[in-house]
Amino acid sequence: MAGRATALRLAAAVSAALLAASCGSSGTPAAPGDSGAAPKLEGRGDITFVTGKDTSNNMQKLVAEWNSAHPAEQVRIVELPESADAQRQQMVQNAQVKSDQYGVINLDVVWTAEFAANRWVVELPRDQFDLSKFLKPAVATAEYRDKLYAVPVYSDGGLLYYRKDLLEKAGVTPPKTWPELTAACQKILALPEAATMGCYAGQFEKYEGLTVNFDEAVHSAGGAIVDEAGKPTVDTPQAKAGLDILVQGFKSGAIPQKAITYKEEEGRRAFQAGELIFQRQWPYQWALANKTDGSSQVAGKFDVAPLPGATGPGTSSLGGHNFAISAFAKNKATALDFIKFFTTEQAERSNLLATSQAPTLTSLYDDPELTKQFPYLPTLKASILAAKPRPKAVRYGDVTTAIQESAYAALTGAKDSATALKELQAKLQDLIK
Template sequence: MIGKASVRGAALLAVAAVVLAGCGDSGSDDSGGGQSGALEGRGPIKFATGKDTSGNMQKLVDEWNGKHPDEKVTITELPESADDQRDAMVRNAQAKSKEFTILNMDVVWTAEFAANRWVEELPQDQFDLDNFLEPAVNTAKYRDKLYAVPVYSDGGLLFYRKDLLDAAGVTEAPKTWDEMKTACDKVKALPGNAALGCYAGQFDKYEGLTCNFSEAVQSAGGSILDESGKPTVDTQEAKDGLNFLVDGVKSGQIPQAAVTYQEEPSRRAFQDGELIFLRNWPYVYAKAGATDGSSKINGKFEVAPLPGKSGPGVSTLGGHNFGISAFAENKATALDFIKFFTSEEAEKSNLLATSQAPTRANLYDDKELVEKFPYLTTLKESILTAVPRPQAVKYGDVTAAMQEAAYSAINGQASTDDALKDLQSKLESLTTQ
């Protein structure tokens, strides 16, 4: 069942579409785009993506290449940071370069890339979108047209050391921030545990902080935008959410090192046994459960919904979509490769290899997969109730403002009141242009 949060998220998507429709440069002839309107041409293509940490992406590419020797795909790995990946893709588009063919885009980039005509519109009737998770499909559309295909979805999850909680007499995963703190105190009181960090997420000044900050606000009952599209961060609820992060760092519940964490450093800290609780994406499950000696906590952790101020928290909607560069050659090959990569077989293969969230809904009910990944039911609910980040043509400016506000408060450079007041003003300017 889809909860209130996803209804609110859907409303925000609709509002965002109205806001974007009023942007002066969203579809003008001088926007720098170059869409031909035709997906033609066959031959080799290049696939721009973040780091392939599992090797399964290359495995699928190799499978494609073996069957299509004249239409080979080459992976171009971009930097680890999502912000740096976006910058590389934007530079490629602004230069009208043919270097990238397929773009592995964060779900929140669709509006910006589509409005600037940096990616091609895709034929909706060639994809069985009814079989994909609806929130994931919504992230791939702009003005009701399809500009990408959802490949990976994502919902934030709470990874926790069940062995440590059991030893401390804590029988259930925490549902609230206070319960999490109490559990941490009990674990750290046991011999040898005093140096453990209680909780970490992704608090470096990058896109991950936008997600973590949004989740904190939402999990305190607040929102970034209301249903009419008006910014709502200068509120008590938003203050409570940001204070959860600020006070966590001040008290030491959140280790000081966490203000430098992106996804991978936080994942490594957890699987090296340095943390009791970690907020991260589902891909961590496979890494932390590795049996090759790379993880110190294999068999010692479990997964739960994110906690919130007074009950279960609300995730930010994450994930990635594949789009086709408007400036590329061999777009027909690119379209077929996306169909291959988003097939049920490929998505199941990827889940088994990486524990990343699939976008095909039926895989969450596959008995074999649920047995191997018991968290799938929790993950599906996290995705269905997740709230999207603000979709904006000038998303780079929006997320930069959110990161600046959260980071300055977390690091004691601004009070939460001042940070949120300034953010409110900046978002009002960005969403009314």
């Protein structure tokens, strides 16, 4: 609560400063020809660590360990709102007024290009991190124009959570395709104990989670939001087929109507309450849904599988978070060491044990003790290695807003999918150049 209060005070200060600041970005976009070694990071002393809500309290535990070992370089956590969109907004506001109140910032993987291009974060010395030990897709999310601007700390891949007890009773196997999933639901819903359950849900509220779910549906149907050259490609039969799977899911009732309001936490609570047979979710849910303190009705009753696709296993959108250093922060040398501390095998193992979030160090996915405790790790590793990134765009905030508006209009029936995608294609062509 103290962290949230501090965040609100900082946000208020930033907002006040913005009134006096000129409109638009105060950062100078990085020039394509920028070259040379990473600048030396100097200054030691206290820093802030700015992050979304620490639901597991493990970040605070690790920070306490750091503080105990570094009495002259204390780290204070600043917790931002739970919503990724609100986190980004406060980080952008802080950068636009060149405030030094943010030190190490916990960036969603899709924000790297925007923050690097606007010089809101500093380039990091690549030679001080053994990047060969990290998952390659995760490292790519921390780079911009072949330079390192962040370090991957948490990765993420979408998983299909399912009620293994009900699948076994109905005599069905985990589905690999959308038709198999809906067919499995028909059999399971015929069971007395499943009569009031919903078939499937993901994250469909109008926020970043909808961008992720749309991205996965399109890729899993053989399409893409942008091609390898970065050009928008959503006005295609493949993209329409992917979006139509979700649209038809809502129309048929396979996706409950209330799922249009689901973000990660709303969906998690519904699954843990026994309201869903299948759910698209990140790995963090594993630990929470397996709690035996009465908060979950499905502990020990579920498992995970790859996301379903049109004709075979689907494709996850690449998620995760990277730690970067604000360009306006003091004590950047301390900030760099703090990032190194958070990416040690010991720290990443601690986070996995406490949260079931995806680590970025490859070795942890092959550790026999960890795979015994977290049997989903091989499936998760495969999901991440095959995952597709969301569009890398300097104007990512505008890009994701356009995607959300078009997808939401189609899911709610405000527009047919063909019209929504045609309009989205035009918007993205203007935004991604």
